[in-house]
Structure formats: structure tokens, C-alpha cells
């Protein structure tokens with residue numbers, strides 16, 4: 001999680017990940033924790049707190065392995081391509097993290113792991129949120145697209161009449177899972 005608005009997208013994606021067999025390495029930037037605090041009007045202080053918040057709020061049926069890694073720990077396992085993971089998602093993704101990944105200036109574990117994901121030709125899915133975009137944002141995202149990343153903006157559809165923030169989060173989570181190669185319908189498919 002990077003520090004863009006849209007904590008609900010991360011929260012609902014995390015909730016679904018908890019129920020799906022597999023392992024997740026979870027990193028949250030200090031800015032993302034702050035935004036989460038504001039957007040859920042809660043007092044989370046860390047990645048651990050965010051996972052606890054999600055579990056308590058939505059009570060996933062089962063909780064699969066979540067490995068929490070520290071944002072500052074550029075020596076963590078996921079800082080090296082010698083460890084294997086299927087893909088990486090930055091949700092939500094700030095323009096600052098977009099810029100860092102684009103330039104390869106990787107000063108924290110999110111940026112480093114994204115850099116590794118790209119160099120190892122694994123799936124990197126970025127869910128940016130900003131409006132409007134300036135030329136720098138657009139150029140950075142285009143360069144990342146050309147380098148193999150998938151830019152999946154946080155822009156849920158409204159044609160299925162979402163009733164809640166959870167619905168909007170689940171729309172995005174479903175799309176992210178599909179990009180990762182997993183067909184998980186958290187939200188109904190469109191039927192004309």
C-alpha cells in the first residue's frame with residue numbers, strides 16, 4: 001500500500017486475499033497508514049494494525065498467510081529476485097511511488113520490490129489514484145506500461161449500481177485478481 005487516497009481498495013483486496021489459499025507479503029508506507037487512518041476514521045499506526053482492522057471489520061472466514069515486511073527494510077526477502085512471487089500489486093499507488101518505480105530510484109521496500117518484480121519479468125500491477133494527472137504523471141505511467149507494468153487505475157464502474165464503498169472496493173479487487181490470473185468474482189459480472 002502506498003499513500004494515495006483509496007484505502008477502501010486496499011482494504012477489500014486484503015480481505016479477499018485473506019480468504020484465498022496462498023501467501024502474501026504485505027508492505028505499507030507510512031503515508032498509506034496515515035491515509036488509512038483518515039479515510040476509515042480509525043487510529044491504525046502500522047501494517048499490523050491495518051490487517052487487524054480488516055479482520056475485525058469484515059471477519060474473513062479464514063486468514064491465509066500474511067508476512068508483514070517493514071517499509072524501511074530494503075534488505076527484506078522481497079528485495080531480492082532470488083525469492084519467488086507470482087506478482088506484485090501496489091494498491092492504492094501514489095504518484096510519488098509511480099515516479100520512483102519509473103526512475104528506478106528505489107529507496108524503500110515497496111519501490112525496491114516493484115523494481116525487482118519488473119526486472120524478473122513478473123506481474124506488476126499499479127493501481128494509481130490522482131486527479132487530474134499532470135504530464136509528469138502521464139509520462140511516468142506510460143513508461144511503466146512500456147516497461148511491462150500494468151496500470152489499472154482506481155476507477156470502478158458504476159453500471160452495476162454499487163451500493164457501498166465495499167462494492168467499489170470489490171469491483172477493483174475483482175479486476176486486480178483477474179489481472180493476476182485468478183478468476184474470483186467478488187462482484188457480479190455485467191449482464192446486459
Ligand SMILES: Cc1cc2nc3c(=O)[nH]c(=O)nc-3n(C[C@H](O)[C@H](O)[C@H](O)COP(=O)(O)O)c2cc1C
Pocket residue numbers: 001002003004005006029030031032034035038093094095096097129130
Ligand atoms: C489524506 C491524503 C491523501 C492523499 N491522496 C493522494 C492521492 O490520491 N494520490 C497521490 O498520488 N498522493 C496522495 N497523497 C500524497 C502522498 O501520500 C505523498 O505523496 C506521499 O509522499 C506518498 O508516499 P508513498 O508513495 O511512499 O506512500 C495523499 C496524502 C494524504 C495525507
